[in-house]
Amino acid sequence: MKPNKTYAGYDVVVVGGGTAGVAAALSASLQGLKVALLEKRIALTGTQANAMVTPFMPSHVHGSATADMLTRAYREHMAGQGRLTLPGNMELYSPESFKLLNEQVLTENGVEIFYDATVITADTDNGIIQSVTALIFDNFYMFEAEQFIDASGDALLSRFAGAQLMTGDTDGSRQSVSFRFEMANINFDRLRQYLAQADYTFCDPADETFMEFVHVPGVEACGDLLEVFAKAQQNGELTPEIARYIQGFSMPGKPGSLSFNNPQMPQLGNVEDPQVFSEYVRYGRKMQHQLAAFLAANIPGFEQAFISQEANMLGVRESNRVKGRYVMTANDYAQRRKFDDGIARGDWYIDIHSDDLDVEDESFKKKYDKGEYYEIPYRSLVCGEVANLIFVGRIISCDFKMQSSIRIQHTCRDMGDAAGRACALAKQHGIALNQVNGCDLKGECL
Structure with a gap:
């Protein structure tokens, strides 16, 4: 060479x-x-x-x-x-x-x-x-x-x-791998109104300068989202692995958009293995679109939202x-x-x-x-x-x-x-x- x-x-x-x-x-x-x-x-x-x-x-x-x-x-x-x-x-x-x-x-x-x-x-x-x-x-x-x-x-x-x-x-265990994505065209006014009525306190829904949309099972600050996501799992609309960790942040200069710190994928194997790495990508992309479809159908403010981009690298924590x-x-x-x-x-x-x-x-x-x-x-x-x-x-x-x-x-x-x-x-x-x-x-x- x-x-x-x-x-x-x-x-x-x-x-x-x-x-x-x-x-x-x-x-x-x-x-x-x-x-x-x-x-x-x-x-x-x-x-x-x-x-x-x-x-x-x-x-x-x-x-x-x-x-x-x-x-x-x-x-x-x-x-x-x-x-x-x-x-x-x-x-x-x-x-x-x-x-x-x-x-x-x-x-x-x-x-x-x-x-x-x-x-x-x-x-x-x-x-x-x-x-x-x-x-x-x-x-x-x-x-x-x-x-x-x-x-x-x-x-x-x-x-x-x-x-x-x-x-x-x-014991050989590794941290979970994420595959982040963004959603755009979210109606934040409608979303804030819904979260305020849903006793959501993870962030202040009235704060027009910042939004953090979160669902984690058992966390009371998520308010009525806990029941909404629980029902979605019961009727098969969402898998537990998607619902267990959802976190989206607003960003300066990008009104109407959230950056999602998920999906966090289950352990599929060693991410350094080429076949496993590719499976993580495929698996994560599917989880992204399942979640986006659920949000559009069930959470006020997301009706016209869509995935605007996905990360071009996996979130490998270690x-x-x-x-x-x-x-x-x-x-x-x-x-x-x-x-x-x-x-x-x-x-x-x-x-x-x-x-x-x-x-x-x-x-x-x-x-x-x-x-x-x-x-x-x-x-x-x-x-x-x-x-x-x-x-x-x-x-x-x-x-x-x-x-x-x-x-x-x-x-x-x-x-x-x-x-x-x-x-x-x-x-x-x-x-x-x-x-x-x-x-x-x-x-x-x-």
Whole structure:
């Protein structure tokens, strides 16, 4: 396999332009480094745009400078197009505008973006990555750099480079996979009136700036929706697997539309298996259309609504994780543990999506009180096997339960920010990424 061309002279190559990858590339570039970002799709921000994971889940802990920069830029970009924030630093956005904004910010700050770039191999010599090769359109291209950031979401680069991986829980179980979609042409006035009469309190139906449409069995805040969905299951109009978790959010700049954080599919097998992956897509698409038809027939406001788009990637919450120099555990969550080399903070709960509704150990508090947090140590972002590699996002070194907390967007952005700063520090001192003293980063990142 001979590359068609070699791109050389980069300080940093970032593999994956998702939530963490965008922040990492921007952070490194802001430190004066020459950065190439390889993204296998044709839009940045990964699950945020391509899997349509909107909005940001709330966090009360302060974000990084890079995260703040992206947030300010988006608010300026969307000024006058609707409500953009909710209490707890919950950021509302629409995927299309988010794609554009992130692309503009990275380009303006010197990041070279390569779309349709699927990394297929890494050339590693004695624990040092020399280059990565990507398939772009219909040919192979090599990218050389001093340092590499794995923000692939599935530890793709780390695996190719020889790092040790971890998958699933101790019993092999995995988190459920979702297939998000949007519905448009919803009559929100009629829907709000109906929800107010149905004793629905999940959000304030009178609030014209935001809508969160939710049905979860047994949750009293859903009001009369509980009875409506129960009857639908009894008469065979809906399956229990569709009705068990429905959550739709309104979006700025998209009046009359909801972004649904479902369907959450049952466990069909290992999503990394090609046949199983394709079955997830087929199965999820069928669930989307069954739910849309039910809503149009039974919920006032949805009569003329339709599926306006589906995500172009599945919502895979976890696959591979890299085994780093420190493996974070659920015990770190329970103890709100702090570290000398802490480079990011987290306060999201142990949020495991599973076929089993009772997935949390009783020793875990459902959510932190405002102001409580744990820290993510730098040692969980680097490993001993590959010296010039740092990994960020949902793939960092942690166990299955802890991963369900660290994977939210605010936290992934802050990890990306720390990775960019670490690359600058490594270059400044002429050392490998896994030799950087994370304590030197703490003051910059927290």
